[in-house]
Amino acid sequence: MKLELYQIDAFTEEIFHGNPACVVPLKSWLPDEILLKIARENAVAETAFFIDNGDSIHLRWFTPEIEMDLCGHATLATAHCLASILNYENTRIVFETKSGELTVDVKDGFYYMDFPSRMPxxxxxxxxxxxxxxxxxxxxxxxxxxxxxxxxxxxxxxxxxxxxxxxxxxxxxxxxxxxxxxxxxxxxxxxxxxxxxxxxxxxxxxxxxxxxxxxxxxxxxxxxxxxxxxxxxxxxxxxxxxERVIVAGKARTYSSGYLWIE
CATH class of the missing domain: 3.10.310.10 (Diaminopimelate Epimerase; Chain A, domain 1)
Incomplete structure (x- = not known):
C-alpha cells in the first residue's frame, strides 16, 4: 500500500524552526496498531492521519507512543497540507476529532484554529x-x-x-x-x-x-x-x-513523499 507523506514545520515561517509534524492522508482507516507504527517510524512528536469526508475532515493524532486527544501543531500542519498542497477549496476547514468539531480558518498565510478553552x-x-x-x-x-x-x-x-x-x-x-x-x-x-x-x-x-x-x-x-x-x-x-480559544500561526512544508505498507 502506497501512502502520501508530508512533513511540515508548524508555528513558524522558517524551515528547521517551529514544530515538525507528519501528515498522512488516508482513504479509509488502517488498524490503530499500524497507525502507531507509522508514527513511531516517522519519529516526530506527532503524526496526523486524516480522511476527507467532503463537508468535514476526520482527523486523528498519534505520538510515537499513544493516540492524543488534541494536538495543535499537527492540526495546523494538516490544514497547511490541505490548503497549500492538496488544493482544498474551502477557506474554513472543519475537522471531526476526539475533542469534538474543530475549525481552522485560512487567511493571508495564517491558520486560525478554534479550540476548546481549558482554564487551569x-x-x-x-x-x-x-x-x-x-x-x-x-x-x-x-x-x-x-x-x-x-x-x-x-x-x-x-x-x-x-x-x-x-x-x-x-x-x-x-x-x-x-x-x-x-x-x-x-x-x-x-x-x-x-x-x-x-x-x-x-x-x-x-x-x-x-x-x-x-x-x-x-x-x-x-x-x-x-x-x-x-x-x-x-x-x-x-x-x-x-469557552473557546483561537490559536493561530503559519507553517512551511519541509518534505513530501511516500511510504509503503506491505
Missing part, C-alpha cells in the same frame, strides 16, 4: 515533578497539563529537567508547561512530556488551550502574542473567547 485551576506540584526541575515555580496550576508559573522569561529559558526523575511520573496524555511573562511577547512557555520519546515539544498548540485563558485573565487582555522558547522556537497568535 490552582494545584499542588507532585514531588516527582518538583525534584526533576532545577528551578521551582512561583505558582502551580492544573488542567490536562500541569501549568507552572515563573517570574521571568529568563527563568523559563534556564529551566533544566532531569529526565530520569520526570519519567517516573505518568501524565498520559498530559505534560508539564512552564510559563512566564515575555520580554517581547505577552507570555512564553516550554513543554515537557514524561515517558515520551521526545521530552521537550518544540511548540505545543494544545497547551495554549490553558495558557491563553490563564494569561488573558492575568494580563487583562484577550488578544495575545506568545512565544514557545524551545531550541527550535515558535510563534503563536492567540485570542481568548471564553
Amino acid at each position: 485551576e490552582a494545584s499542588t506540584l507532585p514531588d516527582t515533578i518538583s525534584k526533576s526541575l532545577n528551578i521551582q515555580p512561583k505558582e502551580v496550576f492544573k488542567s490536562r497539563d500541569y501549568v507552572l508559573v515563573y517570574e521571568s522569561e529568563e527563568e523559563v529559558k534556564n529551566i533544566q529537567v532531569e529526565r530520569s526523575i520526570l519519567d517516573l511520573i505518568n501524565l498520559d496524555p498530559g505534560g508539564v508547561v512552564v510559563t512566564a511573562p515575555g520580554t517581547d511577547s505577552d507570555f512564553v512557555s516550554r513543554y515537557f512530556t514524561p515517558q515520551s520519546s521526545i521530552l521537550e515539544d518544540p511548540v505545543t498548540g494544545s497547551a495554549h488551550c490553558s495558557l491563553i485563558p490563564f494569561w488573558a485573565e492575568r494580563l487583562g487582555k484577550d488578544q495575545l502574542f506568545a512565544r514557545q522558547v524551545s531550541e527550535r522556537g515558535g510563534e503563536l497568535y492567540c485570542e481568548n473567547r471564553n
Whole structure:
C-alpha cells in the first residue's frame, strides 16, 4: 500500500524552526496498531492521519507512543497540507476529532484554529515533578497539563529537567508547561512530556488551550502574542473567547513523499 507523506514545520515561517509534524492522508482507516507504527517510524512528536469526508475532515493524532486527544501543531500542519498542497477549496476547514468539531480558518498565510478553552485551576506540584526541575515555580496550576508559573522569561529559558526523575511520573496524555511573562511577547512557555520519546515539544498548540485563558485573565487582555522558547522556537497568535480559544500561526512544508505498507 502506497501512502502520501508530508512533513511540515508548524508555528513558524522558517524551515528547521517551529514544530515538525507528519501528515498522512488516508482513504479509509488502517488498524490503530499500524497507525502507531507509522508514527513511531516517522519519529516526530506527532503524526496526523486524516480522511476527507467532503463537508468535514476526520482527523486523528498519534505520538510515537499513544493516540492524543488534541494536538495543535499537527492540526495546523494538516490544514497547511490541505490548503497549500492538496488544493482544498474551502477557506474554513472543519475537522471531526476526539475533542469534538474543530475549525481552522485560512487567511493571508495564517491558520486560525478554534479550540476548546481549558482554564487551569490552582494545584499542588507532585514531588516527582518538583525534584526533576532545577528551578521551582512561583505558582502551580492544573488542567490536562500541569501549568507552572515563573517570574521571568529568563527563568523559563534556564529551566533544566532531569529526565530520569520526570519519567517516573505518568501524565498520559498530559505534560508539564512552564510559563512566564515575555520580554517581547505577552507570555512564553516550554513543554515537557514524561515517558515520551521526545521530552521537550518544540511548540505545543494544545497547551495554549490553558495558557491563553490563564494569561488573558492575568494580563487583562484577550488578544495575545506568545512565544514557545524551545531550541527550535515558535510563534503563536492567540485570542481568548471564553469557552473557546483561537490559536493561530503559519507553517512551511519541509518534505513530501511516500511510504509503503506491505
